[in-house]
Amino acid sequence: MKKNTLLTLRLIAIATVLLATSLNNLLAQANTGYKVGDTATDFKLKNVDGQMISMANYKDAKGFIVIFTCNTCPFSKMYEERINELNQKYASKGYPVLAINPNDVTKQPDDSFDAMIARAKDKNFSFPYLYDESQAIATAYGATRTPHVYIVSKKAQKLIVSYIGAIDNNHKDADAASQKYVEEAVNSLLAGKAVKTNFTKAIGCTIKWKEA
């Protein structure tokens, strides 16, 4: 009897250590976010039309152009039209745009869900505009700024991060951009080729995180 109790205690101790370690790993992962090649998490977020949206809903999609963006950042505004065009060009080819607003509404009141609904209507968004109220998805992906793009592609039931970065290399003028990173990446993926430039950086507005 005594021996059994001891064994149980030992097992509990081992389980606790294991749990703590895996939790630590999870937290560490959350802090750094995804790198190209990592498996991305799906999500269930509220769209401006009131529906809950997950990548799993898109049975026929080959992948997704996930864009963290918002109502208020001047860069996000400059790219709205281009984001619309990306969706119009690639949704039918299997790569729809899923835009996600992760900003904390207390820090940026104009990024409220109601303001998102108004913005999507005003600017004729052709893509879902999702509200990451808990910021869990922005955290998991490791998004830091708006706009911040993650292209994920479906491979053997998994969502593989295939590109992280900017939309193109000229925020002011789409026509003057000499490199259209997202288009080049999606074209490569559609052609079954490796994405040549799979990571870029750009200036953007910092995501307005909730106070810890």
Added chain:
Amino acid sequence: MKHLTRRLLFFLLFTFVFLDFSNAQSVEVIKYPDLAKLISTPSEKNKVINFWATWCRPCIKELPQFLDLYEKYNSENLELSLISFDFVEDLDSKLIPFLTKRNIKANVYLLDETDYNSFIDKVDPAWSGAIPATLMMTSKNTKRIFIEKEFTENELEKVYLNFIK
């Protein structure tokens, strides 16, 4: 009498020009190579370089901390540069009025660039591109630290003093 009027006129003109000049905030519009030079040229002073913009809320919120730091340590050994990502079209309509209104005397530069990916890593590999962000270097560039975040209340001075120790 005519002489006096002319003198007065000259005096007024001079005063006007002088006053106007002392109130105007000058902003240097720069490209990345200028920024690279600003960063890499060794100075006798410690450098604090803050990346910001008038449209960036958290940047504006933390800006007074940089101005206070400048007031306090400028005469000692601090060189503060504010690198703005305001759009060059907004220089006269937004940035200069903002600086004038707040009487900001620090060195302000407007970085007029588009191909961000070509230089962000060169400023610092730790920079994702989000602003506000701050680069600190001790005199003669012996030590550097890059911080991509908004400083909480009273945090900047502590971070700075701790860094230059």
